[in-house]
Amino acid sequence: MRFESFSHMLRHWAEVSPEHPALIHDRGELSFSELLTAVEKRAGELRADGGSCIGILADGSAACVIEIFAATLAGMQVVLLDEALPEAALGALLRYTDADRLWGDDDLCEELRPFLTQGVQDGAGKLLFFTSGTTERSKAVVLTDHSLCQSAYNGGAKLPLTPEDRLLCLLPLGHVFGFVCGLLWGLSCGAAVALGRGARHYADDCAFFKPTAVSVVPLLLGFLLQHRLLNPELRLVLVGAGDCPRPLLDAAAAVGVRVSFGYGLTETSSGVAISVTGDPFAMEVCPDDTITLAEDGEILIQAPTCMMQGYYKRQADTEAVLKDGVLYTGDLGRFDEDGRLHITGRKKDMLVLPDGTKLFLPEYEGEIMRVLGYQELAVILKGGKPILVFSGEGDAKEIEKSLRPLMAEKPRGQQLSGVIVTDRPLPRTATGKIKRWELQNEMETL
Secondary structure, three states: OOOOOOHHHHHHHHHHOOOOOOOEEEEEEEEHHHHHHHHHHHHHHHHHHHOOOOEOOOOOHHHHHHHHHHHHHHHEEEEOOOOOOHHHHHHHHHHHHHHEEEEEEEHHHHHHHHHHOOOOOOOOOOEEEEEOOOHHOEEEEEEEEHHHHHHHHHHHHOOOOOOOOEEEEEEOOOOOHHHHHHHHHHHHHHOEEEOOOOOOOOHHHHHHOOOOOEOOOOHHHHHHHOOOOOOOOEEEEEEEOOHHHHHHHHHHHHOOEEEEEEEEEHHHEEEEEEEEEEOOOOEEEEOOOOOEEEEOEEEEEOOOOOOOOOEEHHHHHHHHEOOOEEEEEEEEEEEEOOOOOEEEOOOOOOOOOOOOOEEEEHHHHHHHHHOOOOOEEEEEEOOOOEEEEEEEOHHHHHHHEEEHHHHOOHHHHHHHOEEEEOOOOOOOOOOOOEOHHHHHHHHOOO
């Protein structure tokens, strides 16, 4: 069923299946009627408080879900934040998004209060999700509960769940893939959503909650498979938010689990294409979306029900990618003979890592160049990990040694996994830009 808003969804299922569990957590569960009651009560409290924009440090708890739904119902602008970010980064994001209220860990909220602002005048119905690049490059994407519900409908139309299903939410709610495919997908279908207990419980959440479906990023799928943690009740795994090696999907299918791969962007409120049968990389376009290819293979998306309103306070950035209702993704693709979409690479100077985060390459490569003092280099993905391609004379081990202090400052997933030295010039366009997709294909054979 298609819902127009979070409240429409909750009220429908509270009327149709009032006692059916909506949220399952480590201390019990909330039925749809109990969830609706909690959301409406909290919305009343937020209205009385008078705030206009709330920053939510999304911890994935039932209380967090209630706060998101309630703040939206109360007409507030909602900003979803990753509580693991450094305090200074969170403060900058709060100021950028005009938050005048905070929800989350009490101690952290107290430290962040000096960063709060006077709020907004026109934020009602807006939910802001950040693109997952570096802190300096993060942009807040303006979505709505309507666009997010339409995205959940699109996903459910291709991969329907039933009220008998139990969807395990392991992904951060502060990222749109986790919010839509880990939460709304299940609730919109009337299924119970089991809220994972955090990263320290990845090893036992499947056994604890016994889900029939789960959404994961490639890195998490690899962990679950490596340690044989998928429970026997599991029938469907949806993988998204990053490149996924085919052997990983094959390994999941080999244990008898149906595996689907999804493609989407924060700008489109999550998925626009999902594999349904056969090859998991051959994806069917979702019902409300239209995908075409530019002459160079760039994926262009029209998604009128799910498209972002724009980047918050960044009109020029919005106009650069959204033109007459068409999103220029910077991703490359092709259609097979059955009209199914295959992702073939990226034009953007950005790498999507297996955990779903993005590496902004001009900044990253610039730091490397400042250490090495050399301009002919590029960073690409190989085996799901960033590697450095160095064109010219040099020793890979010596280069790695020189970069160790820099890499030590990076999160583990963003550290270089190796260096390839080549005597061939890097492929470039007529304007001198590196043809990353071409370089990627060349290095895959090494």
